[in-house]
């Protein structure tokens with residue numbers, strides 16, 4: 001399919017089953033490495049094996065892509081906006097192990113979905129998707145796009161999904177995962193259940209602060225202007241009346257706190273940005 005033909009139906013028809021906003025991964029690097037101040041990753045996440053979550057999200061991501069492809073809502077490889085997204089990811093992905101050593105083994109994927117929704121996510125294991133609604137309606141610059149990608153990657157790297165599943169399930173899911181590993185049940189069913197749960201996750205306010213700050217540093221280290229985090233969330237704030245569907249904006253409140261905190265943290269990563277900018 002040629003890039004010019006896409007999206008076939010104006011990208012309006014396709015909607016994912018549910019709004020989603022996901023993430024996860026494994027051991028976080030010590031805060032000593034970072035410029036922004038965030039705590040240790042939640043210990044609760046250890047109740048749920050990272051490998052299980054990653055394989056569940058890989059399946060869910062695969063299902064979503066297949067569904068989108070069927071409806072011609074999946075951008076072809078030569079589509080310019082997708083190529084720009086992949087270009088940004090190539091600068092950010094090599095930095096990921098700084099926050100999560102497990103990310104070295106992730107099979108990262110970046111896709112663009114033709115949909116009016118303002119949405120983007122990075123599932124556990126590095127499965128990223130952007131929706132055209134986010135890029136187009138907000139008219140994101142490359143720096144702003146990199147900040148969104150950094151934010152979503154941070155959810156994955158800091159394993160927020162893993163911790164949330166542990167919190168909602170207590171040790172229940174840990175035990176059932178264990179029974180699967182011991183061959184006491186059907187692994188396929190378990191992965192499907194967990195995938196469904198991944199798609200309905202909402203992160204806590206603390207997770208959002210964490211993703212904002214880690215994402216800010218990630219983007220700066222990749223050579224993207226940290227000041228774009230402020231303009232990004234100002235645009236999000238102006239778009240908050242958009243009723244295209246329950247997506248990014250419903251899970252990402254854009255109050256003045258968020259923008260103030262980012263503005264305060266920009267100077268902490270400014271030197272990293274200036275250093276990295278030369279190689280961009």
Ligand SMILES: [Zn+2]
Pocket residue numbers: 021151155203208211252
């Ligand atoms: Zn978020």
